[in-house]
Amino acid sequence: MSHHIAAGLTRSHRWYRHTALLTVLLIIFGGFGPTANHSGVFHSGIFSPQPAVAGPATAPGPGWAHETSDLKPDPNIVFGRLSNGFRYVLMQNQRPENRVSLHLFVHAGSLNETEDQRGVAHFLEHMLFNGSTHFPPGELIRYFQSIGMQFGNDANAHTGFNETVYDVILPQGDAQNLEKGLLVMQDYAMGALLLEEEVKRESGVILSEMRSRDSAGYRTFKATLTFELPDFLVSERLPIGKATVVRHANRKLLKSFYDAWYRPDNMMLVMVGDFSIPTAKPLIESRFGPFTARAAAAQPPVLGHIAHQGVQVFYHHEPEAGGTSVSIETIRSEPPAADTAQARHQRMIEAMADRIVQSRLDSRLKAPETPFTSAAVGSGTYLNHIRYSDISADSSAEKWSQTLAAIEQELRRALLYGFRQEELERVRKDVLKQLDNAVRETPTRNSTTLARSIIHNIAENRVIRSPEQEESLLAPLVASATLEQVQKAFRDNWSATHRLVLVTGNADLTQTSRPSPQAQIRDAFLAAAKVAVSPPEAETATPFPYLPTPADIGQVASRDVLADLGITRIQLANGVRINLKRTDYKTNEVLANLIFGHGRSSEPESRPGLGLLAEPTVNESGLGGMDTDKLERAMAGKSTYVDFRIGETYFNFFAESVSDEMELLFQLLYAHIIDPGFRDDALALARERLHQDYQSASRSIEGMLKIEGTRFLAGGDSRFGMPSSFSAIRAIDLADIRNWIIPQLSSAPLELSIVGDIDEATVIELARRYLGALPAKSESNVTMRTTLPHLPAGSIRRIAVDTQIPKALVVSAWQTEDFWDIHRTRRLSVLADVFSERLRERIREKLGASYSPYAFNRASRAYDGYGLFQAYVNVAPDQTSAVLQEVKAIAADLVRKGVTEDERLRAIDPMLTSIKQYRQTNGYWLNSVMTASGRSPQQFAWARSFVDDFRAITVDELSRLATTYLIPERAAAVVIAPKAP
Structure with a gap:
C-alpha cells in the first residue's frame, strides 16, 4: 500500500x-x-x-x-516437469562465480489455512529446519555451515499469502554440491519429521518472532487491511498467524497441512547459477522422481468478495x-x-x-x-x-x-x-x-536476484x-x-x-x-x-552542466600500478589522488567515492546531531545553481547520480553511473565541489522528516537504543547515536551546516576512487580535466576533539519506553580495540560469529526466548582504542534479567573454556565462501580497498591477505581474544523495556 x-x-x-x-x-x-x-x-x-x-x-x-x-520465454531458461507433476526451472548464470541459487517453491501459504490452522504454513516453514529424514534436529544448520554456507544469508525461507519458498545458496556448482543442496530440498519436500518436542520448542521461537515484528506500523497495516478487505480472506490470514494457534500447535495439525499442500504437483524447483544443466537434470529426477502425494489434495480456499x-x-x-x-x-x-x-x-x-x-508530487516537496x-x-x-x-x-x-x-x-x-x-x-x-x-x-546479473524474479513470475x-x-x-x-x-x-x-x-x-x-x-x-x-484546481504549469528545462568546463588540464605527477590487485593509483600535480580499477563483475556499473575532510568525527561538541541533519539537507539542496527539481529535469534519460554522505572519518560524494556517462559523472562531482547547494527549504524538509523519526524512535525499543543506548555505550560522546532531545536538532541552522562542511571541502585534500566497467584512459583524462585544475589543497584546519569515546565498563543503563508494544531489548557490550590491527579485527569478527552461534543455540533453540539474537564487533577507524563487541537480544519484557545472565554466561564460558575447533570451522568456512563472493563485487573494491587508501595504504595489503588470513585463524587466537576482552568487569549493558503500567 x-x-x-x-x-x-x-x-x-x-x-x-x-x-x-x-x-x-x-x-x-x-x-x-x-x-x-x-x-x-x-x-x-x-x-x-x-x-x-x-x-x-x-x-x-x-x-x-x-x-x-x-x-x-527467455531462451536461456530450461523448463521441465516430472511425471508426478513436480516442475523445475534451470538457468545457467556466472555471477557470482561458482555459486548456485537453489529454491524450492511451494504454492501454498497462509491463504491455504483453515481457521484453526492460522499460522501453520509459517510454523511448518520453521519446522523444516528442525528435523527431517536425513538431518536430525539441530543438524541441518551445522550441515549448512560444514559445506561453507551461512544460515540466514545462504539458507533461509519465507512464507507469504500463497507461497512458501526455501532458499539454499550453494558455495559450488559441481555435482557433489548439487547433490548436497538437492538432498536438503528433498527433505523439505517430503521428509519433515515434525517431532512433538520440537514443535513445542519452536512455538516459543515463533511467539518471540511475533513479538519482535510487532510495531506501530504493523498494527496499522493489520487494521488497514481489515478496512480495505473486510470480506476477503487476506485480511484474516496474515502469514505470521494467531498466537493461540501457534501456542497450541502439535504434530497432527502441522502434518495435516504438510501432507495436503506439500505435493509434487504443487511444488517447483528453481536453480540459477554456475552449474551444468546436463548434470543437474538427472540429479533432480533421482531426488524428486519417486516423490508421491501423501494425502488427497485439499480444497482451495474461498477467498471472499470486494464491494466498495x-x-x-x-x-x-x-x-x-x-x-x-x-x-x-x-x-x-x-x-x-x-x-x-x-x-x-x-x-x-x-x-x-x-x-x-510522481514527478509532480516530488517537485512540490520543498515548496513552503x-x-x-x-x-x-x-x-x-x-x-x-x-x-x-x-x-x-x-x-x-x-x-x-x-x-x-x-x-x-x-x-x-x-x-x-x-x-x-x-x-x-x-x-x-x-x-x-x-x-x-x-x-x-x-x-x-546476480543469480539469486534472477531466481527470485523467476519465482515471482511463475507465481x-x-x-x-x-x-x-x-x-x-x-x-x-x-x-x-x-x-x-x-x-x-x-x-x-x-x-x-x-x-x-x-x-x-x-x-x-x-x-x-x-x-x-x-x-x-x-x-x-x-x-x-x-x-478548483488549475492546469499544470509548464516545465522549463535548465541545461546541465551549467558551469563552464575547466580550461586548464591538470598534470599527472605520479602513476603507480598494483598489478596483482588490478588497481592504478594516480596523483595529480595539485595533490588530488585517483584510484582506478576496471572490473567485469557487473556490466555497465560504475561506482565512485570522492572523499574529503574528517566526517562525523569532526562534529563540534556544541552541535550534537549536526551530521544527522547535514546529510539530508545537502542532498535535498541540489547544487548552488540548480535545486533538486531542476537537476532532476536536467538528468532525464540519465543514469548517473551523486549522494552526499557523512562517514565516521570523512565526508563523501558517492556516485553511481553507467559506462557511457563518465563525463556526466565528473561534471556532477565537479559541480558539487565548486558550487554546493545549501538551501533553507531543504533544511526545513530534512528537519521535519527527522522530527518524525524522533517521534517514532522515542516510542520504540529500537529507537531508544539510538537515542540513549548508543551514546551510553560510547561514554556519552555526542558523535554517537541521536541527541537525547530534538531541541538540539532544532537549534541547528543552515550556517552551522555550511560552516562545518565548506571549510573542509575548500581546503582538505580530495581523493577519488572509481571502480567498475570503465575505460581507464578516459577516466584519467576526465579526472585531469575536472579535478586536475582545482586549487592545490592541504589538510583542513579543523579543530578535532581530544576526548575519545569509551565504554562505561561495569555499568547497566535501563531505559523505560512509553510504548504499548510488549517487547524489550538487551544489549551487552565489551570494549575491544580500534580497527587498525587488521589481524585482530578479523579474529574478533570470527569470535563474534562464534558468540552469535552460541546465542542462537542457547537463547533461541534451547530457551525459545528470542527469534534472532546476534553478536558483532564494531571496530572504530576514527577513535584510538575504541571498538565494541556487542550482543543483541530481543526478548519479552519479563525475560530481560534471565537473558542478560545467559549472555554473561556465554561470555564467561568462552573466557573459561575457549572456542572449540568445531566452532572455529563452522564460523570460518561460511565466511570464506562469503569473502570469495564479496571480492567479486565492485562495492568491496570501492569501499574496503580503494576509498581512503591514500590515507591508509595498508588497505592494499589487507586485500591481499583477506582470504589467507581468515583461513589461518586458530582456536588459540580466538580463545585468547575471548580471555582478553570478554571478562565480566569489562562489560556494560543496555536494557530497554516498556514503562511499567
Missing part, C-alpha cells in the same frame, strides 16, 4: 527518483510485487489484495504461462507512529487475464502515467506551502485479479487535512487536465534508458522474459506513446466510482468537542474536492 511506502520515503529526493524508475521496469519484467519475509509480515510497494474467487488466485496451473501466451461503494473513510490512531499517513485509494475486482504483449504494453503506459504524477514530507502514487494488478490505484503522503499530525487536500487536488488535476508533453518526454527518456541499461547488464502466471526481449517489445511502444494514451491509462485506473480515504498514524482526531474522526476526514475530503 502506497501509504505504507510513503512512510519509509525519508531518504533523499533523488534516491527515491531512481528507485521509482527501477520500479517501472520491475513492474514490466514481473519482478515487482509484494513479498513476505521470514516473519510473515507483508511488505508491499503496491496495494496487495486478492479477488473474489473460489481458489488460489495465482495458481500456476498445469502448464507454463508462455504456453498460452503470444510472448516467448461511494466514499468510505478509515481512521486508525497509533500514538507511537512518527507521523501521519493519508491515502486515497480504489480497489476493485478484475477477471484474470493472460500475460500477453498487449497486457505488458498497457502496464508500461500505466507506469509512465503514474511516474508523471507543501504540508507533506513524502508522497507516492501507484496502480496496477495484483495476483491477476485486483485493480488498485492509490495516492498517499506522509505529514506531521497537525497537517493531515492539508495533506489530504493536497493529494486530492493533485490527483484531480491529473484527471481533469491530463499531462503536458514535456512531462511525457521526460519519463520517456528515463524509461528508454532503463530498458537499455537492463540489456547492457544482462551478462552479469503470478507471467512469462519469464529476458531484458533483450522486453526492450524489443517495449522500446518502440515507449518511443511512440502519445499524451492521449498515457492520459487515458491514468483516468482508466481511477475510473472506479468509489474512493477509500484513509488517515493513520499519530494524528489524534478523538477530541470529544468535535465530530467523529471519520466525519472529520469525510468533511476534509469533500471540502478539498470543492476547491
Whole structure:
C-alpha cells in the first residue's frame, strides 16, 4: 500500500527518483510485487489484495504461462516437469562465480489455512529446519555451515499469502554440491519429521518472532487491511498467524497441512547459477522422481468478495507512529487475464502515467506551502485479479487535512487536465534508458536476484522474459506513446466510482468537542474536492552542466600500478589522488567515492546531531545553481547520480553511473565541489522528516537504543547515536551546516576512487580535466576533539519506553580495540560469529526466548582504542534479567573454556565462501580497498591477505581474544523495556 511506502520515503529526493524508475521496469519484467519475509509480515510497494474467487488466485496451473501466451520465454531458461507433476526451472548464470541459487517453491501459504490452522504454513516453514529424514534436529544448520554456507544469508525461507519458498545458496556448482543442496530440498519436500518436542520448542521461537515484528506500523497495516478487505480472506490470514494457534500447535495439525499442500504437483524447483544443466537434470529426477502425494489434495480456499461503494473513510490512531499517513485509494475486482504483449504494453503506459504524477508530487516537496514530507502514487494488478490505484503522503499530525487536500487536488488535476508533453518526454527518456541499461547488464546479473524474479513470475502466471526481449517489445511502444494514451491509462485506473480515504498514524482526531474522526476526514475530503484546481504549469528545462568546463588540464605527477590487485593509483600535480580499477563483475556499473575532510568525527561538541541533519539537507539542496527539481529535469534519460554522505572519518560524494556517462559523472562531482547547494527549504524538509523519526524512535525499543543506548555505550560522546532531545536538532541552522562542511571541502585534500566497467584512459583524462585544475589543497584546519569515546565498563543503563508494544531489548557490550590491527579485527569478527552461534543455540533453540539474537564487533577507524563487541537480544519484557545472565554466561564460558575447533570451522568456512563472493563485487573494491587508501595504504595489503588470513585463524587466537576482552568487569549493558503500567 502506497501509504505504507510513503512512510519509509525519508531518504533523499533523488534516491527515491531512481528507485521509482527501477520500479517501472520491475513492474514490466514481473519482478515487482509484494513479498513476505521470514516473519510473515507483508511488505508491499503496491496495494496487495486478492479477488473474489473460489481458489488460489495465482495458481500456476498445469502448464507454463508462455504456453498460452503470444510472448516467448527467455531462451536461456530450461523448463521441465516430472511425471508426478513436480516442475523445475534451470538457468545457467556466472555471477557470482561458482555459486548456485537453489529454491524450492511451494504454492501454498497462509491463504491455504483453515481457521484453526492460522499460522501453520509459517510454523511448518520453521519446522523444516528442525528435523527431517536425513538431518536430525539441530543438524541441518551445522550441515549448512560444514559445506561453507551461512544460515540466514545462504539458507533461509519465507512464507507469504500463497507461497512458501526455501532458499539454499550453494558455495559450488559441481555435482557433489548439487547433490548436497538437492538432498536438503528433498527433505523439505517430503521428509519433515515434525517431532512433538520440537514443535513445542519452536512455538516459543515463533511467539518471540511475533513479538519482535510487532510495531506501530504493523498494527496499522493489520487494521488497514481489515478496512480495505473486510470480506476477503487476506485480511484474516496474515502469514505470521494467531498466537493461540501457534501456542497450541502439535504434530497432527502441522502434518495435516504438510501432507495436503506439500505435493509434487504443487511444488517447483528453481536453480540459477554456475552449474551444468546436463548434470543437474538427472540429479533432480533421482531426488524428486519417486516423490508421491501423501494425502488427497485439499480444497482451495474461498477467498471472499470486494464491494466498495461511494466514499468510505478509515481512521486508525497509533500514538507511537512518527507521523501521519493519508491515502486515497480504489480497489476493485478484475477477471484474470493472460500475460500477453498487449497486457505488458498497457502496464508500461500505466507506469509512465503514474511516474508523471510522481514527478509532480516530488517537485512540490520543498515548496513552503507543501504540508507533506513524502508522497507516492501507484496502480496496477495484483495476483491477476485486483485493480488498485492509490495516492498517499506522509505529514506531521497537525497537517493531515492539508495533506489530504493536497493529494486530492493533485490527483484531480491529473484527471481533469491530463499531462503536458514535456512531462511525457521526460519519463520517456528515463524509461528508454532503463530498458537499455537492463540489456547492457544482462551478462552479469546476480543469480539469486534472477531466481527470485523467476519465482515471482511463475507465481503470478507471467512469462519469464529476458531484458533483450522486453526492450524489443517495449522500446518502440515507449518511443511512440502519445499524451492521449498515457492520459487515458491514468483516468482508466481511477475510473472506479468509489474512493477509500484513509488517515493513520499519530494524528489524534478523538477530541470529544468535535465530530467523529471519520466525519472529520469525510468533511476534509469533500471540502478539498470543492476547491478548483488549475492546469499544470509548464516545465522549463535548465541545461546541465551549467558551469563552464575547466580550461586548464591538470598534470599527472605520479602513476603507480598494483598489478596483482588490478588497481592504478594516480596523483595529480595539485595533490588530488585517483584510484582506478576496471572490473567485469557487473556490466555497465560504475561506482565512485570522492572523499574529503574528517566526517562525523569532526562534529563540534556544541552541535550534537549536526551530521544527522547535514546529510539530508545537502542532498535535498541540489547544487548552488540548480535545486533538486531542476537537476532532476536536467538528468532525464540519465543514469548517473551523486549522494552526499557523512562517514565516521570523512565526508563523501558517492556516485553511481553507467559506462557511457563518465563525463556526466565528473561534471556532477565537479559541480558539487565548486558550487554546493545549501538551501533553507531543504533544511526545513530534512528537519521535519527527522522530527518524525524522533517521534517514532522515542516510542520504540529500537529507537531508544539510538537515542540513549548508543551514546551510553560510547561514554556519552555526542558523535554517537541521536541527541537525547530534538531541541538540539532544532537549534541547528543552515550556517552551522555550511560552516562545518565548506571549510573542509575548500581546503582538505580530495581523493577519488572509481571502480567498475570503465575505460581507464578516459577516466584519467576526465579526472585531469575536472579535478586536475582545482586549487592545490592541504589538510583542513579543523579543530578535532581530544576526548575519545569509551565504554562505561561495569555499568547497566535501563531505559523505560512509553510504548504499548510488549517487547524489550538487551544489549551487552565489551570494549575491544580500534580497527587498525587488521589481524585482530578479523579474529574478533570470527569470535563474534562464534558468540552469535552460541546465542542462537542457547537463547533461541534451547530457551525459545528470542527469534534472532546476534553478536558483532564494531571496530572504530576514527577513535584510538575504541571498538565494541556487542550482543543483541530481543526478548519479552519479563525475560530481560534471565537473558542478560545467559549472555554473561556465554561470555564467561568462552573466557573459561575457549572456542572449540568445531566452532572455529563452522564460523570460518561460511565466511570464506562469503569473502570469495564479496571480492567479486565492485562495492568491496570501492569501499574496503580503494576509498581512503591514500590515507591508509595498508588497505592494499589487507586485500591481499583477506582470504589467507581468515583461513589461518586458530582456536588459540580466538580463545585468547575471548580471555582478553570478554571478562565480566569489562562489560556494560543496555536494557530497554516498556514503562511499567
